[in-house]
Amino acid sequence: MAEVSTYRLLDGKSASKAIRGRIAQEAAEVKTERARAPHLAAVLVGSDGASRTYVDAKVKACETAGFRSTLIELGADTTEDELLALVHRLNNDPELDGFIVQLPLPVHIDEEKVTLAIDPRKDVDGFHPENLGRMVLGLPGFLPATPAGIVELLRHYGVRTSGMHCVVVGRSNIVGTPMSILMSRNSEPGNCTVTVTHSRTRDLAAITRQADILIPAIGRPEFITADMVKEGAIVVDVGIHRIEEPSRKRGFRLVGDVKFDEVAPKCSWISPVPGGVGPMTITSLLLNTLKAAKG
Ligand code: NDP
Numbered sequence: 001m002a003e004v005s006t007y008r009l010l011d012g013k014s015a016s017k018a019i020r021g022r023i024a025q026e027a028a029e030v031k032t033e034r035a036r037a038p039h040l041a042a043v044l045v046g047s048d049g050a051s052r053t054y055v056d057a058k059v060k061a062c063e064t065a066g067f068r069s070t071l072i073e074l075g076a077d078t079t080e081d082e083l084l085a086l087v088h089r090l091n092n093d094p095e096l097d098g099f100i101v102q103l104p105l106p107v108h109i110d111e112e113k114v115t116l117a118i119d120p121r122k123d124v125d126g127f128h129p130e131n132l133g134r135m136v137l138g139l140p141g142f143l144p145a146t147p148a149g150i151v152e153l154l155r156h157y158g159v160r161t162s163g164m165h166c167v168v169v170g171r172s173n174i175v176g177t178p179m180s181i182l183m184s185r186n187s188e189p190g191n192c193t194v195t196v197t198h199s200r201t202r203d204l205a206a207i208t209r210q211a212d213i214l215i216p217a218i219g220r221p222e223f224i225t226a227d228m229v230k231e232g233a234i235v236v237d238v239g240i241h242r243i244e245e246p247s248r249k250r251g252f253r254l255v256g257d258v259k260f261d262e263v264a265p266k267c268s269w270i271s272p273v274p275g276g277v278g279p280m281t282i283t284s285l286l287l288n289t290l291k292a293a294k295g
Contacts, residue, residue: 164192
């Protein structure tokens with residue numbers, strides 16, 4: 001008899017819809033109290049196709065939640081000084097609760113300098129060292145949007161993680177490293193025993209196969225295959241890649257870091273791409289902006 005797959009989807013689209021409904025209610029209350037809606041600005045430098053798509057999605061999500069949003073588009077030839085001057089203006093704009101500078105920036109601009117220039121109180125992406133430090137110490141602040149969105153996703157579906165072995169693949173400052181910290185915190189979701197892996201890890205598959213929760217944030221399409229995953233594992237796929245496919249209307253399809261079709265049947269829970277972590281990242285951004293608006 002054919003085996004029946006029983007995996008459940010960590011559906012970020014559906015979770016986001018529910019959470020954004022609550023955000024919209026709270027945004028309306030903030031608007032009544034302060035006579036203005038929460039306000040997020042997004043800065044886009046250059047015309048990278050994927051960045052444009054992400055920024056558009058963020059702006060649209062703001063509008064749907066009843067936030068005010070401002071999109072600031074700058075040419076690819078914008079200088080570092082010009083961008084820093086804009087960041088300074090946004091830091092001091094009393095009508096603005098939070099803002100993001102969409103990454104990656106053109107190579108002639110130092111991303112670290114720009115991140116450091118953002119006022120931590122308006123840093124709703126949660127990338128500023130002050131906010132990262134607060135996260136490490138468990139103090140109030142803005143959590144990095146993608147890892148925080150993953151925690152919200154697990155929470156939404158009532159996935160209990162206490163005592164589990166969580167393997168994070170990737171150690172970037174914006175995803176892998178903060179993810180490993182959040183999963184090891186004394187909270188639920190959290191309370192995991194965490195292993196962080198990266199490109200220098202020896203025999204990665206031997207480690208991923210031990211994961212009760214596997215969180216790949218690698219940036220390599222369909223890198224995680226079925227033989228790297230334990231039966232019954234929870235898999236949260238952070239990766240997002242455009243694979244050219246001329247037969248499609250958009251000319252591409254989206255895939256994650258996980259080979260979904262072969263991995264999903266082994267999982268208890270798995271997040272899809274698209275419709276998994278992506279929408280939750282935007283939901284986190286809205287949660288952070290709402291928090292900034294409440295002061
Ligand atoms: P980075 O490129 O900054 O980091 C990738 C990490 O993966 C690095 O730590 C790297 O190791 C590690 N890595 C690379 N190759 C291997 C390998 N063969 N084996 C083990 N580890 C490896 O990427 P990000 O963290 O910024 O993003 C990761 C992915 O998530 C990307 O696909 C990105 O598009 C996606 N993403 C999705 C978001 C969403 O909202 N859905 C938001 C943010 C990112 P080392 O440090 O040694 O180089």
